[in-house]
Amino acid sequence: MAVENKFITTEELRKHNKPDDLWIAIQGKVYNVTNWSKEHPGGDIPLLNLAGQDVTDAFIAFHPGSAWQYLDKLFTGYHVKDFQISEVSKDYRKLVSEFAKAGLFEKKGHGVIYSLCFVALMLFTCVYGVLYSDNFWIHMLCGGLLGFSWIQVAYLGHDSGHYQAMMTRGCNRVAQILIGNCLTGISIAWWKWTHNAHHIACNSLDYDPDLQHLPVFAVSSRLFHSLTSVFYGRKLTFDPLARFFVSYQHLTFYPVMVVARFNLYLQTFLLLFSKRKVPDRALNIVGILVFWTWFPLLVSFLPNWTERVLFVLASFCVTSIQHVQFCLNHFAANVYVGPPKGNDWFEKQAGGTIDISCVSWMDWFYGGLQFQLEHHLFPRMPRCQLRKVSPFVRELCKKHDLPYRSLSFYEANVQTIKTLRDAALQARDLTNPVLKNLLWEAVNTHG
Secondary structure, three states: OOOOOEEEEEHHHHOOOEEOEEEEEEEEEEOOOOHHOOOOOOOHHHHHHHHOOOOHHHHOOOOOOOHHHHHHEEEEEEEEEEOOOOOHHHHHHHHHHHHOOOOOOOOOOOHHHHHHHHHHHHHHHHHHHHHHHHHHHHHHHHHHHHHHHHHHHHHHHHHHOOOOOOHHHHHHHHHHHHHHHHHHHHOOOHHHHHHHHHOOOOOOOOOHHHHHOOOOOOOOOOOOOOEEEOOEEEEOOOHHHHHHHHHHHHHHHHHHOOOOHHHHHHHHHHHHOOOOOOOOHHHHHHHHHHHHHHHHHHHHHHOHHHHHHHHHHHHHHHHHHHHHHHHHHHOOOOOEOOOOHHHHHHHHHHOOOOOEEOHHHHHHHEEEOHHHHHHHHHHOOOOOHHHHHHHHHHHHHHHOOOOOOOHHHHHHHHHHHHHHHHHHHHHHHHHOOOOOHHHHHHHHHHO
């Protein structure tokens, strides 16, 4: 005897959006993920951000076909009565299916091996130059090489975090700790925590942690209203100090990027030693301790404190190129306030990202992230395939009248600085401004 389907409406589904009552729908079928959210490999934040909604597109983007078999045990027995699929979603899902049949999610190429060899060569050269040369400029070059190796290591960590870059899941997990924690001092657990939230809520001012940089930066005047960060669970206070910093953010952007790595170290420690549940906390802490053993030891072999400080600054200056790149991909794109929605996945990713155009032989330099929209739409796709799928994404955006922004590195910098300057000028024009001083007057006088 056939079992009669039970139905609920979209409005009824929306009521199940709390940590202790968390339902989602996938292709019209409703699942109770309240308990599963605590075990979800991607953390509970993606599920909480999309709670009470149909999340089909996000599920397809982040999960391989093998993940569908695990849904049955979470099925509530309900279907969404007024379930509808937009034309954009239909086309997006068709693309995913075609790319999967072509094996584009599985063909990783040899990029990982090449990158690992390149990183090993740079690290060896850096250590050799520090230990066996007395030349100041050799030491500075070694600092730059170390910074460049961190950039390439970060791309490898990014790859392994999104898909299985190594042969097995266990090797992938070990690689994450080694190349993330041990080599860079930045916890893979912290990266996953923030990065998954960023992908789900791309460019939401109150849900995306990658846009929440007060009191130093504000990419939109909407942040002047002291929004509450849902991710951090605290208010992003726009006080006189924040207003002062934001008023000069277009001037301080590049200097801040040079020292941005200090903030990443701080964020790593704050998470690993917090009360929050952290996957593999012990392994992450051990990895961080490895970094804070070898890095200070390497610096200590330099002859004096002047060279030690300049060596660290040289490495940070080179790495700042990558920090700038991360900002170029999103700071000048569209922003919004509020939670992400499951039914406009493609639209939000297209609106919130900017690609960096470059010739194919420079793909290694950008680590695949120059195809930012393609990466956001297909986060499981190896970077070596992103250039191939770019024309299809561009065509789909054109078909549905959605933005597809691809700027040169220079143009993206110009647009980012313009965005920061526009917000800076708005911060200065607010009523009841902060107390002015000579620096304030000097900057305002010269525009």
